[in-house]
Amino acid sequence: MEEMFPLLLILGLVTSLTAWPAVDEFNVFDYGASGVGQADDSQPFMYAWRDACNAETHSASVIVPEAGTFLLNPLMFHGPCKPRIIHFIISGTVIASGSPETWNGLDSSQWIAFKNVTGLNVYGSGLIDGQGMQWWDQSCRYHPNKEGCTKLAPTVLKFLSCNEGTLSSIYIVNSPQTHLLVLDSKGFNVDNVMIQSPQDSPNTDGIHIHSSHIIKITNSIIGTGDDCISIGDYSSNIEISNIECGPGHGISIGSLGKDGEMVLVENIHIRDSSFKGTTNGARIKTWQVGRGNIRHVIFENLIFDSVDNPIIIDQNYCDVRGKCKEKKSGVKISDVAYKNLYGTSSTDIAITLNCSRFVPCSGISMENINLASIKPGKSLSANCINVHGTEVKVKPRSCLRN
Known part of the structure; x- marks a missing residue:
């Protein structure tokens, strides 16, 4: 019996480690992000997401460091993912291209989107800036007679079919149109966010919920044009x-x-x-x-x-x-x-x-x-x-x- 005790102890430790594997972190700097706010950092973000989503762990984290400003073109982060929990931690500043021409040939309704990801948690002390000024200047709502005016402009953040997720402690500003969309999702919580755009910015809803259930929005400050x-x-x-x-x-x-x-x-x-x-x-x-x-x-x-x-x-x-x-x-x-x-x-x-x-x-x-x-x-x-x-x-x- 005494000889079996060390073996049982080792087996117990192995079982414990298997049940609760270490969290894997995927820093966008490690994938070549410049963080200077001028070069397009979209690919490093996609590579970091790819590895986090495919990690053989209980949870994984994409890290957007405080020390950087990251210019991103339209991105879609797809699931499902292997980890039960995905953390997307934004401590730095994420900015969109200020030019509507960036969306030529692309879906002009979105900038950053997460789709079909269960257990997603987006949070951090960072800033997400949609830089919507040029979009507002060509909006059909305020400029109906302007040639080439736009009725549809990007939403800063979309959560599409993302169940049991959260968005918290993020500052979102100047979306070209809606700031945050929760669509076709269940069990999603938004807490402690700040959303701001000018009072005269067109169609800039703070948060829009559609075809979604069991949603909580709490402890937030929202000031927009819609x-x-x-x-x-x-x-x-x-x-x-x-x-x-x-x-x-x-x-x-x-x-x-x-x-x-x-x-x-x-x-x-x-x-x-x-x-x-x-x-x-x-x-x-x-x-x-x-x-x-x-x-x-x-x-x-x-x-x-x-x-x-x-x-x-x-x-x-x-x-x-x-x-x-x-x-x-x-x-x-x-x-x-x-x-x-x-x-x-x-x-x-x-x-x-x-x-x-x-x-x-x-x-x-x-x-x-x-x-x-x-x-x-x-x-x-x-x-x-x-x-x-x-x-x-x-x-x-x-x-x-x-």
Whole structure:
């Protein structure tokens, strides 16, 4: 028995090492990255990713060092990967080419994308700069008569079919269009990110979620030229909390149903967040031609500071306000709760619930709402059309129909 004890000990150590292999690190400098911000470092990043993704280890890390500025052209990091966990650690600065011509012949909707990677964790103290200024200058939204204006511009970061992943502690600025997209993913968390672009930059949503489920966005500061966070179709079980939003268009569900498609968004909880100088606060927007449901939504513990439309549902969303003809179709909006919302409105109508005559909003509840005008002594009003629900302690008094 005594002779067997050392053997058992050795076997135990071998088993332990096999179960928890060492983390492999793949530094982009080791693959030839210059880190000077002028030469294209795309290939070294791809080589580092290739080796990390194929490492025979429990986890692997791609390292982007603090000491460098790395110019990258459009990249797609593909999975699936052999390690159960992939760390992509950005401590340095990553910049895009400032010229839209770089995307000639390429997918102009993306810059850096991860696809089909499970267990991906992107984080670090670094900066990701989309350098979107030239894109903004040729945007069709602001320059519709400009020859060759662009409707589609790159998203800085895309996570496509990336389950059980995270993005945290990253600073993202100046995206040509949307800053961060989570698409067709499940169990993805975004925490402690800062996203910034100028207030007049076109279509620069901070975070857009689409066809994704069990998503958390927490403890982040977002100021852009469009929605701070927008929730697209076929998304469910979304938790958003502790967000500082502004400037921007608020936190929006939608717009949905633009092309008459069937939509479903449900189980959305937005809480403990603030809005400063935004055009909207808690917003739901759908096109009249859409079908389907938005349901089981909670807006809770929100603070508004000089917001144009603190609470707004627009079931008649249109490219040009008031120009779309009334339709008999619509996305059904139901079971939406507003609880403990406070602050100031910069317009006279603080609550706008504009619902369809043919598919009215129902199950809308308001409790402990206290909104005041930024103008001393100015009274506020609420405007409701085709809405059914209940209210308790609402100021200005809402116009819900029981």
